[in-house]
Amino acid sequence: MNRPLILALAATAALSTAACAYNETLGRSQFLIVDDAALTQQSDAAWAQALRTQPTSSDATANARVRRVGGRIVEAAGLTDRSWDYAVFVSERPNAFVLPSGKIGVTTGLLSLVRNDDQLAAVLGHEVGHVVARHAAERYSSTAATSLVLSGVQSAAGDYAQAAGAIGGLGAQLGVLLPFSRRHELEADRLGVDYMQRAGFRPSEALALWRLMAGQRQGSTPEFASTHPSDASRIAALEQYIESQGWS
Numbered sequence: 315m316n317r318p319l320i321l322a323l324a325a326t327a328a329l330s331t332a333a334c335a336y337n338e339t340l341g342r343s344q345f346l347i348v349d350d351a352a353l354t355q356q357s358d359a360a361w362a363q364a365l366r367t368q369p370t371s372s373d374a375t376a377n378a379r380v381r382r383v384g385g386r387i388v389e390a391a392g393l394t395d396r397s398w399d400y401a402v403f404v405s406e407r408p409n410a411f412v413l414p415s416g417k418i419g420v421t422t423g424l425l426s427l428v429r430n431d432d433q434l435a436a437v438l439g440h441e442v443g444h445v446v447a448r449h450a451a452e453r454y455s456s457t458a459a460t461s462l463v464l465s466g467v468q469s470a471a472g473d474y475a476q477a478a479g480a481i482g483g484l485g486a487q488l489g490v491l492l493p494f495s496r497r498h499e500l501e502a503d504r505l506g507v508d509y510m511q512r513a514g515f516r517p518s519e520a521l522a523l524w525r526l527m528a529g530q531r532q533g534s535t536p537e538f539a540s541t542h543p544s545d546a547s548r549i550a551a552l553e554q555y556i557e558s559q560g561w562s
Contacts, residue, residue, distance in 0.1 A: 337448065340501060344452050350414070353451055357415035361399070364419060371402040376425055383431050384418045387438045390512035391446055391505075408530065412441035414450055427526065432519035435510050439520075443505030449498040495541040503552050507561070517561040524549050 337344050371377065381400045388398055396416040408424040418438065428434045444450065507517040528545035543551070556562075 339505070340447055344448060344455075350451075353454075354415040357413035357417060361413055361415070361417040361419075364403070365401065369404040371404050371422055373402065373422075376402045376422065379425070379431070379434070380418065380420045383434050384420075384438050386513040386515075387435055387442050387509050388418075390509040391439075391442045393442065393445065408527070410437045410441055412438065412445055414445050414448075427530070428523065429526070430519065432510070432515045433523040433526070435513065435515040436506060436520035436523045439506030439509040439513075439515075440502045441506075442509060443502035444498065446505060447498070447501055449502065453495065453498070496543050499542050500548065500551055503548060504555055507552065507556060511559070511561055517556050517559075520552055521549060521556070524552065 335344055336342070377400065380402055384398070384400055388394060393416070398416045398418060400418045401420075402425065403419055403421050405421040406423045407421055408427045410418070410420045410424055412418050418441075420434075420438075424437065425434070428437070503520070507520050510520065511517045524545060528549075531545070542548075
């Protein structure tokens with residue numbers, strides 16, 4: 315076996331051994347090689363850029379709504395130990411994001427789409443779930459480790475390095491990174507309804523929300539090649555979980 319590949323595999327194995335941590339919320343171990351301080355710094359930079367480059371709404375009612383619903387979800391998730399900032403971005407695309415440093419962004423398109431505060435809470439609960447689960451750090455760590463191995467494969471391939479890199483990259487993406495992202499999405503769904511219920515919202519509205527979102531899609535990517543579960547898979551998993559908890 316080529317020396318660069320051996321070194322890459324050895325480095326990845328060492329990282330995996332040293333960076334595995336048990337996440338009690340998820341009930342599983344995570345591979346993490348990035349610290350919270352680095353994520354916070356990157357999150358703050360991304361938030362500042364978003365505020366600088368994207369138009370924001372000054373609608374007092376819309377902003378108050380996001381703060382009210384978001385604040386209840388944050389409290390239910392046990393994240394009141396950080397200062398939270400909120401913004402409503404002017405965009406027709408229904409979207410929302412929550413950054414690990416304590417930033418919540420919601421688009422006017424999403425506020426127009428959701429039919430009640432419970433559905434807004436479902437979106438924000440899902441996004442806060444990603445933060446609690448440390449999914450951003452886990453995705454970064456997995457991507458970094460995969461890149462390390464692929465660099466070793468390309469070095470070992472000699473004249474075929476470019477082809478090996480292309481095939482290896484596709485294989486890693488479809489076989490490792492994308493399925494792992496789908497796992498994250500389903501975990502965030504589950505945590506999101508936990509926080510909804512804890513905050514006094516109706517978990518069943520999460521199902522209504524995803525059905526509504528499914529009806530808005532113009533087309534769909536096959537689940538095997540998507541970072542998100544199919545709408546049918548997501549709704550079925552959520553429905554089963556909510557029923558198992560005896561919630562409505």
